[in-house]
Amino acid sequence: MLDLQRREFIVKGSVALAGIAGLHASLAYAFPTSSGEEVIPWLDQPTENPDPAGIQSQLVWEDLDTWITPNDKFFSISHFNRPTIDETTWSMEIGGLVRKPLKLTLADIRARPRQEVVFTVECSGNHGFPFFTGGIGNARWAGTPLAPILEEAGVHEKGIEVVFFGTDTGEVPIRDVKMKQNFARSMSLADAMNPDNLLCYEMNGAALPASNGFPVRLIAPGWYGIANVKWLKRIEVRDTRFMSLLMARDYVTIREEDHNGETVWAETSVGRALLKSAPAKVTRKGSDYRIIGAAWGAPIDRIEVQIDQGPWASTTIDHSEEAEHAWKIWSLTWANPSAGEHTVTSRAVSTAGQIQPAMNDPLIAKKHTYWESNGQVTRRVRI
Template sequence: MQASTGLVGWALLKSPLLSYAFPRRTGEVLVPFLDQPPRPPASQANLLDWNYLDSWITPNDKFFRVSHYNMPEVSVADWKLEIVGMVESPLTLTLSDIKERQRQSVISTLECAGNHGFPTFTGAIGTARWSGTALAPILKEAGILEGGIEVVFFGSDEGEEEVRKIKMLQNFARSLSVADAMRPENLLCYEMNGVPLPKGNGFPVRLIIPGWYGIANVKWLKRIEVRDTRYMGRFMARDYVTIREEKRDEKSVWMETSVGQAQIKSLAAKVTRVGEKYRIYGAAWGRPIKLVEVRLDNGPWLKATFDLTQEAEHAWKIWHYDWGNPSAGEHTVVSRAVDVHGNIQPRMDDPAITGKRTYWESNGQVVRRIQIN
């Protein structure tokens, strides 16, 4: 994280402005969208209700939780992190060892790769201040040997897998290339918003890889292993794989890619009114965002306004658009984000979306419906 954004983020965490991420107006009244998602199953705990998003930083008790195996019981007294494999000097670190190292923080938005992939799963996203120690110096201290190309991160959560009739007890694991693992912003994280990680968010230590989907941010971390071959476990090669149909000379070519870096995305979150003056609020994230535009009833694209009081390099940008006094009746509202390289969040009929056959990485423009009385 750049020093300037880090200082801004830290100051805001201590500021009462934190509760007002959407620049509220006195006397605002919520005007609900007509397309409210169905109530999620009870197992999908803590999904964000966009109607009540009012904080740039998501409180810990409101942060989404997703796990794929069990939620392990981890004792701090017994917990150790191993750094092994193709390294010159294997390491074993306790939580105290990690906390004694130089502290580093990053404010980062974390989104589940399946968010908006199906109707009941639309709020698996949040932004937090993650604190711990940088991963890269530890890997440098261990000394990656020549030929080590992949860094695999194993969690304490485990479950049974079966491949070709071979049953095995596996720990959750994801991997990064050495180059991606060595990015300076990556953290071995032990605090979330100034307190120890909650159990559901990876206590006592998790991996934080800013700018990547949640699946890459391994929780309940217990082992880091450097390997000389690509790691092809379930969550790299069989699950969390996006399947796309691409056309080449009018023929279909099927591409399978592992879910990784977050895609550009935005959403119109809610609409409020004060008297007859309406305002649309939303957020944009996934890539460095240059601007957000709003479209009303298939009209022209209109530039939204960012809340510049609260910014960080890897955090969502909060935006609003003052609608004025719209006519009575049903309207549509859609937003699109544009990143600093000119890439535009795709429409739902874009080949990048229509050719996708899995629900991961769902970043198409979401059209909302609203009734103005």
């Protein structure tokens, strides 16, 4: 994959590109449902993807017309190689600081209690680059809960960190040393024990596609995509924080903070998803126009839209299909737009009162890496 982890991209007041899809609307359908309704393409389209092997199947927002993202249109990212795995010989170890190490085959995992979750997965780098605006998708994931397996293995009292290793490997240079490493991410034991976390083997009712982690991956609802480790090989409990390439050196957000007039540089590992929304498309039927989009990353109270720096207007949220960890689709009737070019910006407000930050908010403007790009998304359209 293109070495995105080592490149800095300063996300400041520039217009970000949008990206998402939606579901069936209630009062106003979220997507065209009859002949004569058309999508007006955005003027600001993503630039050419320089890494088609590493970044695959980005969503094309204007084309999407379903709440659930089809498997063949779901984005996929690989940081190392894309392994080919034989399910008949595959197994996964659970070890480290546990009293009863386990080795599970796919049949063993499938024999355990089955659980489903609808979860919108977003890459934390989504909207961080002009070519990367489609790193998001919504799917129905199925597998077995992780927590009972950790309980069965019996975590030692000193165990505080759970590390998830993928089958995919790559050569990692650190100073003058080069080493072959498996993809690995970790979370605290408390976070790993969340009952929503799954050892997932199904996506939208079918076996996981190879590009999305076959035969088993971690699904951790509420976390950015990087935490949802694909092609699982081993789960290991440790007594210290795990500082790997993708925990402590890359996928680290660097931000300026003001402490009593002094600039302090904060570095934090990317983890939980952040509140975000984006306009998905503008549709027209005759002289009627609508703006459609989605919001995700936190419990949503409302979504507002601003056209051409005008006042913020409330949207209608579609409640016909909902799930706790899935995006919400919204729409706004755009009455009598004037001919010419317009800008469309959306912002989400959580049930806790948090507002999606503007691009000039210090949370975004003083962020010097492209991860966690949850600033307000603005699109351009010509009527």
